[in-house]
Amino acid sequence: MAVKVDTVIIDPEQTSRELIVNYLSNIEDINITHQFNDILSAQDYIFESRPPLIIVDITKKTNISLDIISKISTSIKNCKIIVLSYDMDSNIVIKALRAGAREFLIKPLIEKDFTEAVNKLKDLIQGNINDTARCKVITTFSNKGGIGKTSIAVNLAMEIANITKEKVALVDLNMQMGDITTFLNLDPSFDTSYVINNLDRIDETFLLTTLEQYNKTSLYVLADPPDIEQAEIITSEDIATLINILRNVFSYIVIDTTSSFDSKTITALDNSDIILLVSTINLPSIRNCQRCFDLFKKLGYPKDKIKLVINRYMEKDDIKIEDVEEVLDHKVFFKIPNNYYVIIGAINKGIPVCDQEPNSNLCKSFRQLAELLSDNYSHNNKNAIQPNKRETGLGFLDIFKKKGD
Numbered sequence: 566m567a568v569k570v571d572t573v574i575i576d577p578e579q580t581s582r583e584l585i586v587n588y589l590s591n592i593e594d595i596n597i598t599h600q601f602n603d604i605l606s607a608q609d610y611i612f613e614s615r616p617p618l619i620i621v622d623i624t625k626k627t628n629i630s631l632d633i634i635s636k637i638s639t640s641i642k643n644c645k646i647i648v649l650s651y652d653m654d655s656n657i658v659i660k661a662l663r664a665g666a667r668e669f670l671i672k673p674l675i676e677k678d679f680t681e682a683v684n685k686l687k688d689l690i691q692g693n694i695n696d697t698a699r700c701k702v703i704t705t706f707s708n709k710g711g712i713g714k715t716s717i718a719v720n721l722a723m724e725i726a727n728i729t730k731e732k733v734a735l736v737d738l739n740m741q742m743g744d745i746t747t748f749l750n751l752d753p754s755f756d757t758s759y760v761i762n763n764l765d766r767i768d769e770t771f772l773l774t775t776l777e778q779y780n781k782t783s784l785y786v787l788a789d790p791p792d793i794e795q796a797e798i799i800t801s802e803d804i805a806t807l808i809n810i811l812r813n814v815f816s817y818i819v820i821d822t823t824s825s826f827d828s829k830t831i832t833a834l835d836n837s838d839i840i841l842l843v844s845t846i847n848l849p850s851i852r853n854c855q856r857c858f859d860l861f862k863k864l865g866y867p868k869d870k871i872k873l874v875i876n877r878y879m880e881k882d883d884i885k886i887e888d889v890e891e892v893l894d895h896k897v898f899f900k901i902p903n904n905y906y907v908i909i910g911a912i913n914k915g916i917p918v919c920d921q922e923p924n925s926n927l928c929k930s931f932r933q934l935a936e937l938l939s940d941n942y943s944h945n946n947k948n949a950i951q952p953n954k955r956e957t958g959l960g961f962l963d964i965f966k967k968k969g970d
């Protein structure tokens with residue numbers, strides 16, 4: 566027998582509460598634990614009882630309600646919130662979704678829509694379907710250009726989609742300078758600015774038809790806007806909203822960024838679960854990484870949110886992995902081999918590396934990285950860094966320390 570879903574109703578109108586109770590009585594496994602006529606008086610009860618489902622009207626006291634909803638959704642991770650309102654202003658819808666609401670329903674309620682929304686969240690709560698809140702947002706970043714951010718984002722997203730068969734969104738945040746469409750030879754009809762301009766009509770169908778599906782796989786691409794004016798009106802708040810909305814539909818979001826710490830990039834980093842900080846093994850790159858780590862620290866990111874990825878790795882590199890780790894005070898999470906021939910072949914054909922050379926060390930590496938970052942696999946890091954034997958004498962560390970003085 567399925568576990569009953571404890572549900573709290575918050576609505577100032579008695580008739581509306583009665584209607585909700587009536588609609589809920591036709592849905593199996595719903596257990597109404599409490600009804601309130603205002604969210605302020607419901608707060609204490611909610612934080613104490615941590616109900617999995619809350620249905621709350623925010624027509625009056627909208628801002629206070631949204632603040633409380635935001636607190637609830639951050640502190641009670643598994644709580645699903647349905648927001649109701651007579652006000653269908655798209656700004657309010659966006660604010661509610663940003664605050665953590667899973668569904669937004671316009672009043673007066675239509676029973677069919679209400680039941681559908683409750684059933685969807687009930688299935689999530691009871692574990693009958695995948696919880697989209699488990700969506701993992703992975704962003705490739707480096708404050709240095711040409712280091713491999715796009716190569717990694719594209720091939721990682723492709724391999725996660727191949728391995729998990731779950732929906733993966735690949736988002737290009739290089740406003741007007743994006744390369745993802747070139748890397749995958751796509752000519753999408755829509756881009757980020759179109760999605761952002763249509764936030765009020767977004768649902769799963771809209772997103773799955775607007776993002777460009779790659780070659781009948783579960784990879785969906787959201788390109789950067791090619792037009793400067795369109796790119797400039799996109800704000801960092803829009804980026805946060807976009808990520809939140811994509812989270813509801815996709816199991817993974819892979820974001821490719823520019824090499825600068827602009828506000829949109831920082832918003833993407835803030836909203837990521839994992840940052841793949843990409844570096845190559847040379848002094849300028851490592852120095853840049855150090856600056857990134859300093860900034861990430863100031864931004865309050867936990868250390869394990871940042872995964873250091875060494876791209877274009879060569880066994881015979883002068884600088885050893887453990888020296889890099891010592892200088893940066895951070896473990897290297899993964900190393901991707903240098904293989905210019907294979908990657909440039911793939912880029913020039915506009916296909917993923919694994920379609921170009923499935924047996925190459927590079928394809929295997931992207932596949933392993935995808936396995937490590939996807940949730941379906943037991944994470945046995947076969948590509949775990951095997952430290953090279955330390956050599957004596959004046960090495961990278963000494964030079965680095967000297968330069969750093």
Ligand SMILES: Nc1ncnc2c1ncn2[C@@H]1O[C@H](COP(=O)(O)OP(=O)(O)OP(=O)(O)O)[C@@H](O)[C@H]1O
Pocket residue numbers: 709710711712713714715716717739744823824876877878901902903904905906908909912927
């Ligand atoms: N593992 C690799 N081995 C060899 N060459 C690589 C590897 N990864 C990337 N490259 C090469 O480096 C170049 C730059 O890669 P990419 O465009 O992914 O970098 P980026 O950081 O996204 O650059 P930008 O800052 O311009 O967006 C590409 O031409 C690619 O061929």
Ligand SMILES: [Mg+2]
Pocket residue numbers: 714715716739744821822
């Ligand atoms: Mg790039």
